[in-house]
Amino acid sequence: MRAIVQKQLGGPEVLELAETADPEPGPGRVRIAVAAAGVHVLDTALRRGDPPFPPPELPYVPGREVAGTVDAAGPDVDPSWIGRSVVAHLGAGGSGGYASLAVAAAESLHPLPDGLTPAAAVTMIGTGRTAQLLLDGAALTDDDVVLVTAAAGGLGTLLVQAARHAGARVVGLAGGPAKTERVAALGAQTVDYRAPGWQDRLRTVAEGATVAFDGVGGEVGRAVLTALRPGGRALVYGFSSGDEDWFTESRALRSDITFPPGLDKRPTGAALRDLETRALAAAADGTLVPEVTTFPLAEAAAAHRALESRATVGKVVLVP
Numbered sequence: 001m002r003a004i005v006q007k008q009l010g011g012p013e014v015l016e017l018a019e020t021a022d023p024e025p026g027p028g029r030v031r032i033a034v035a036a037a038g039v040h041v042l043d044t045a046l047r048r049g050d051p052p053f054p055p056p057e058l059p060y061v062p063g064r065e066v067a068g069t070v071d072a073a074g075p076d077v078d079p080s081w082i083g084r085s086v087v088a089h090l091g092a093g094g095s096g097g098y099a100s101l102a103v104a105a106a107e108s109l110h111p112l113p114d115g116l117t118p119a120a121a122v123t124m125i126g127t128g129r130t131a132q133l134l135l136d137g138a139a140l141t142d143d144d145v146v147l148v149t150a151a152a153g154g155l156g157t158l159l160v161q162a163a164r165h166a167g168a169r170v171v172g173l174a175g176g177p178a179k180t181e182r183v184a185a186l187g188a189q190t191v192d193y194r195a196p197g198w199q200d201r202l203r204t205v206a207e208g209a210t211v212a213f214d215g216v217g218g219e220v221g222r223a224v225l226t227a228l229r230p231g232g233r234a235l236v237y238g239f240s241s242g243d244e245d246w247f248t249e250s251r252a253l254r255s256d257i258t259f260p261p262g263l264d265k266r267p268t269g270a271a272l273r274d275l276e277t278r279a280l281a282a283a284a285d286g287t288l289v290p291e292v293t294t295f296p297l298a299e300a301a302a303a304h305r306a307l308e309s310r311a312t313v314g315k316v317v318l319v320p
Contacts, residue, residue: 001019001020001021001022001023001099001100001101002017002018002019002020002099002100002297002298002320003017003018003019003020003061003096003098003099003100004016004017004018004061004062004063004098004099004297004300004318005017005018005020005059005060005061006047006056006058006059006060006061006062007058007059007060008058009047009048009049009055009058010047010048011047011048012047012300012301012302012304012305012308013301014047015047015062015098015300015301015304017297017298017300020061020099022101023096023101023102023103024072024074024103025072025073025074025077025103026074026075026103027074027075027076027077028074028075028076028077028105028106028107029073029074029077029103029104029105029106030070030072030073030074030077030081030082030086030103030104030106030109031070031071031072031073031101031102031103032066032067032068032069032070032071032086032088032101032102032103032104033068033069033070033071033100033101034066034067034068034097034099034100034101034102034320035067035068035069035118035319035320036066036067036068036117036118036119036121036122036294036317036318036319037063037065037066037097037098037099037102037122037297037317037318037319037320038063038064038065038066038097038122038123038125038126038127038315038316038317038318039063039098039295039300039303039304039307039315039316039317039318040064040065040126040127041238041240041307043062043063043064043304044304044307044308046062047062047304051244052244056095060095061095061096061097061098061099062095062097062098062300063090063095063096063097063098063099063102063318064089064090064091064092064094064095064097064126065087065088065089065090065097065122065125065126066087066088066090066097066102066104066122067085067086067087067088067112067118067119067121067122067125068085068086068102068118069083069084069085069086070082070083070084070086070109071083071101073106074106077106078106081106081109084111084112085111085112085118086109086110086111086112087109087110087112087118087121087122087124087125087280088104088105088108088109088110088125089108089125089126089129089276090102090104090108091105091108092266098297098300098318099297099320100297100320110125110276110277110280113280113281113283113284114284115284116280116283116284119290119292119294119315119317119319120283120290120292121280121283122315122317123154123283123290123291123292123314123315123317124276124279124280124282124283124288124290125276125279125280127154127155127158127290127315128158128276128279128280128282128283128288128290129272129275129276129279130155130237131155131158131159131162131279131288132275132278132279132282133267133275134159134213134235134237135159135162137233137235137260137261138211138213138233138235138260139260140162140163140166140168140211141166141167141168142166142167142168143168143210144163144166144168144169144210144211145168145169145170145171145206145207145208145209145210145211146159146163146168146169146170146171146209146210146211146212146213147170147171147173147206147209147211147212147213147214147224147227147228148160148163148170148171148172148173148188148212148213149173149212149213149214149215149216149220149221149224150173150174150215150216150240151172151173151174151179151183151188151190152172152174152175152179152180152182152183152291152313152314153215153312153313153314153315154290154291154292154314154315154316155215155237156172156174156183156213156215157182157183157186157290157291157313157314158288158290159213160172160183160186160187160188161186161187161287161288161289162282162287162288163211164186164187164188165287165288168211169189170187170188170189171188171189171190171191171202171205171206171209172184172186172188172189172190172191173190173191173192173193173202173216173220173224174190174191174192174193175192175193175194175310176192176194177192178313179192179313180192182291182313189205191205193220199223202223202224202227203227206224206227208229209227209228209229209232210228210229210231210232210233211228211232211233211234211235212224212225212227212228212232212233212234212235213235213237214234214235214236214237214238214250215236215237215238215239215240216238216239216240216241217236217238217239217240217241217242217243217246217249217250218239218241218242218243218246219241220241221236221239221241221243221246221250222253225250225253225254225257226253226254228254228257230256230257231256231257231258232257232258233257233258233259233260234250234254234257234258234259235259235260236250236259290314290315291313291314291315292314292315292316292317293306293312293313293314293315293316293317294316294317294318294319295316295317295318295319296318296319296320297318297319297320299318300318303316303318
């Protein structure tokens with residue numbers, strides 16, 4: 001099969017296309033002919049070996065989210081899965097998605113909903129389930145004023161859509177005119193945090209802000225949390241700015257706002273599967289429309305460069 005193999009830690013150039021042996025599914029597992037593989041910002045951190053994430057055991061095929069067709073099943077797996085279109089998350093510590101064939105646990109499979117493309121399904125099985133978790137914690141209403149950082153990203157676009165669907169007023173922060181235009185098209189007011197005076201604009205449009213979703217941290221994260229009114233709710237889910245202490249720092253920044261449970265209490269088992277199921281259903285019925293930027297599998301290095309330079313809109317997906 002064709003796969004992206006990483007043999008050393010480093011920049012995007014360490015992601016090399018190679019021919020490798022086809023994987024064989026063991027007990028309780030299936031093999032999927034991959035039609036779409038998700039790319040996550042975490043993948044770039046693992047590629048570099050950045051803390052606090054433990055580096056992968058090399059050589060390594062990245063990727064934890066795949067959609068495609070089951071073409072083989074291991075022992076003790078219902079053979080009726082063979083030939084079915086599915087989507088699966090390979091697990092928090094999983095790998096092997098950046099390939100033309102990937103192995104997944106049969107219990108992780110979801111049938112691909114009617115009308116949903118593999119790329120959209122891959123977005124929802126990972127990024128979408130995170131959105132559902134954050135939205136559960138936020139409990140949005142039509143009285144809320146919601147701030148979303150990285151609003152043009154895969155997760156940000158889903159959060160903007162969900163907040164608008166709840167009837168909230170939304171302010172989306174993104175970098176550059178192309179991204180802010182896309183966020184505006186989703187129904188949000190926008191702040192371009194690359195533009196001069198962006199913090200003044202944020203203070204103006206964020207008046208009365210009750211909820212913040214932040215996956216950036218650093219200067220942007222601090223500005224957003226500062227803009228929340230007393231009693232507001234902050235859901236901090238990442239630190240793409242590189243500020244790995246942001247989870248702790250954010251809670252020390254404001255004592256007059258609350259931090260509802262989010263990624264600090266990661267669900268497992270049936271609770272995690274419920275998030276995946278609801279995320280896929282929201283995309284299938286059109287409540288949420290995943291934004292996707294695709295790259296050929298062979299251009300995984302270019303996909304990582306684009307993601308790291310913040311040149312993409314929506315979820316980045318590889319197409320073998």
